[in-house]
Amino acid sequence: MSSLLSPEVTIVAELTERCDRCGAAAKLVVTLTSGGELAFCGHHANRHSDDIVKVAERIVLEDGFEWAGK
Structure with missing residues (x-):
């Protein structure tokens, strides 16, 4: 299911999570509309x-990160 509204985007000074795909420092954390959260490094967030954007309810970006979805 995808959200018809744009997800809420928040910028924070620093994230402490690690990418769920590769373990690198997370630059983006997404809260899914279906529940749960996923963290992404810069590479995987942009990829x-x-x-x-299709599955996000809320997106938290680390300050200074240039995200392709923004």
Whole structure:
């Protein structure tokens, strides 16, 4: 299921999570509309930006990160 509204986007000074795909420092954390959260490093966040926006209820970005989905 995809959200018809744009997800809420918040910018924070620093994230402490690790990428769920590769373990690198997370630059983006997404809260899914279906529940749960996923963390992405910069590479994976930009690679999957179109899909992230489709399933996101809330997106938290680290300050200074240039995200392709924004």
